[in-house]
Amino acid sequence: MLTILDKYILKRYLVTFAVMILLFIPIGIMAHLAEQIGKMQANEAPLDEIIIYFGNFTIYIGSLLFPIFLFLSIIFFTSKLAGNTEIVAILSSGVSYSRFLRPYIIGASIIAVIMFIMGMFVVPSASKGFNEFKYKYLKKGKQDRVTNNIFTQLNKSDFIYVSSFDPARQIGYNFTFERFDEENQLEFKISAANIRWMEKDSLYRLTTYKKRKLLKDTAIVETKRRLDTLFTFQIGDLTPVSYVAETKDIFELNKFIEDQRAKGASNINAYVLVKYKRWALPITAFILTIIAVAVSSVKRRGGMGVNLAFGIIVAFVFVFFDKVFGTLAEQSGFSPLLAVLLPNILFGILAIVLLQKAKR
Numbered sequence: 001m002l003t004i005l006d007k008y009i010l011k012r013y014l015v016t017f018a019v020m021i022l023l024f025i026p027i028g029i030m031a032h033l034a035e036q037i038g039k040m041q042a043n044e045a046p047l048d049e050i051i052i053y054f055g056n057f058t059i060y061i062g063s064l065l066f067p068i069f070l071f072l073s074i075i076f077f078t079s080k081l082a083g084n085t086e087i088v089a090i091l092s093s094g095v096s097y098s099r100f101l102r103p104y105i106i107g108a109s110i111i112a113v114i115m116f117i118m119g120m121f122v123v124p125s126a127s128k129g130f131n132e133f134k135y136k137y138l139k140k141g142k143q144d145r146v147t148n149n150i151f152t153q154l155n156k157s158d159f160i161y162v163s164s165f166d167p168a169r170q171i172g173y174n175f176t177f178e179r180f181d182e183e184n185q186l187e188f189k190i191s192a193a194n195i196r197w198m199e200k201d202s203l204y205r206l207t208t209y210k211k212r213k214l215l216k217d218t219a220i221v222e223t224k225r226r227l228d229t230l231f232t233f234q235i236g237d238l239t240p241v242s243y244v245a246e247t248k249d250i251f252e253l254n255k256f257i258e259d260q261r262a263k264g265a266s267n268i269n270a271y272v273l274v275k276y277k278r279w280a281l282p283i284t285a286f287i288l289t290i291i292a293v294a295v296s297s298v299k300r301r302g303g304m305g306v307n308l309a310f311g312i313i314v315a316f317v318f319v320f321f322d323k324v325f326g327t328l329a330e331q332s333g334f335s336p337l338l339a340v341l342l343p344n345i346l347f348g349i350l351a352i353v354l355l356q357k358a359k360r
Contacts, residue, residue, distance in 0.1 A: 005090065006103040012077045013107035020073040024065075025058055032057065036138055045137040053133040059118070059126035066115055067284050068315045074104070074292035075311040079304035087297050097359045101293060108289040112282035119278040120250040128247035145239045153264040154233050157181070162195070165238050170197040172238055175206065177231070188213040192227075197235040203228050204235075237263075245274040270330045276340040277326075283344055287351050288318075294354035318347055 002010070033054070040050060062069075081087050090100055135144040147165045150172070154160060157180050162172035175195040179187045192206035209227040213220045248256055257271050265271075291314060296307040321343040329339035 002103075002106075005095070005100075006106065009081075009103035010107050012081075013074065013104060014110065016073040016077040017070060017107075017111065020069045020076070021062060024069065025062055028061055029054055029058065039138050039140075043137040043140050045133075049133060049137075052129060056126040056129040056133070059123060060130045063115075063118055063123045063126075066111075067281070067288055067318070070108075070111055070285055071288040071292050071315050072308065072311055074289060075296045075307050076304065078293055078296040079307045082297055082299045083303050085299070088299070100297075101290075104289055104293050105286070108286045112285040115285060116278075116282045119281050124247050124249050124253075127243065131241070131243045131247070144243070145241045147239060150239050152233075152237060153262075154237070155262060157187075158232075160233065160238070162238060167239070167241075170199070170235050171195065186214055198228070201228070203230055245271040250275070250278065267330070269334075269336050273326055273329045273336040273339060276336055280340045280344055287344060287348050288315075290351040290355055291347065294351065294358040297358055314347075318343060321346065 045053075078087075087100070091097065131144070135142065145167065147167070149163060150165055151161045152159070159178045159180075161174075161176040163174035165172045172195045173193070175190075175192045177190040179189075181187050189212045190206075191210050191212075193208035194206075196205045196207075198205050206227045206229065207225070209222075209224040211222040213222070245253060245256065253271070253275055257268065257275065260268050260271060292311065295310055295314075296304075300306050325334070325339035325342055328334040329336040
């Protein structure tokens with residue numbers, strides 16, 4: 001059952017966190033609008049799409065900055081408690097430091113649940129709208145995916161290749177489809193000058209079609225100027241957008257990773273990294289909460305300013321480690337699981353050290 005002390009600290013915890021978000025998110029929106037308004041006007045972005053974009057921007061950026069907002073808000077209000085000697089009074093009354101920490105852990109649990117639900121189900125939808133608008137109006141003409149020399153394994157027996165892909169027109173050039181039997185022998189090979197997805201008819205159109213089928217020592221060749229046909233793959237399978245993992249909820253992401261792994265995708269680590277980061281986010285909330293309390297619960301000469309300065313440094317160091325290990329996982333053979341765990345382990349150790357120091 002929550003005591004008066006628990007309710008007092010928990011209320012300050014949640015209110016300060018909410019105020020921090022409500023204060024800085026509008027500032028971020030205005031700064032982003034001032035920076036991008038010229039591109040929006042030049043590319044004639046509709047007003048309704050701009051409004052939706054900034055709604056998605058709020059959720060997307062807010063989710064990225066959740067840990068930092070959490071960290072700084074705890075330092076802010078706990079430093080005020082320490083500055084007013086409220087923490088000294090609480091501990092002098094016989095309350096242990098561990099008991100004093102209890103409402104903070106409750107608050108971190110509430111925030112962690114919110115972060116978990118948003119990261120798994122809400123943020124992916126916002127990320128999709130945010131990125132689609134960005135590449136449509138703000139980065140018009142820039143590629144949001146690999147479009148040259150695309151090789152994809154659809155399953156154990158089917159392979160496709162295109163020399164280049166135009167996502168706007170949904171057309172691939174120098175298309176090849178190969179199927180192998182259980183003994184890894186080529187059954188047939190289809191080639192075409194290009195493959196185009198005909199959305200109206202829900203089929204593929206092959207130009208300068210050629211099929212070479214092998215029957216023992218005989219090759220049967222079929223050619224046509226144009227052929228409309230069906231394939232089991234989706235046109236988007238040729239080259240997913242770079243941010244595709246961010247746009248899927250946890251169930252869709254698990255299925256997507258499974259499919260990409262079966263296809264032998266070379267950038268599978270980037271997708272797995274997104275998945276692990278979502279699971280690790282609630283853990284980060286607890287670690288940063290403990291560090292923030294340990295740092296700001298002691299009254300210092302210089303007051304809140306010193307604590308906030310330290311908090312900002314710690315927050316940026318955490319982000320730095322997170323980005324470094326994330327880049328290693330995406331661009332090398334470094335384990336995505338380790339890339340997510342190492343920053344939390346390092347800062348978890350820091351949290352324990354600072355907590356023990358604060359108790360003394």
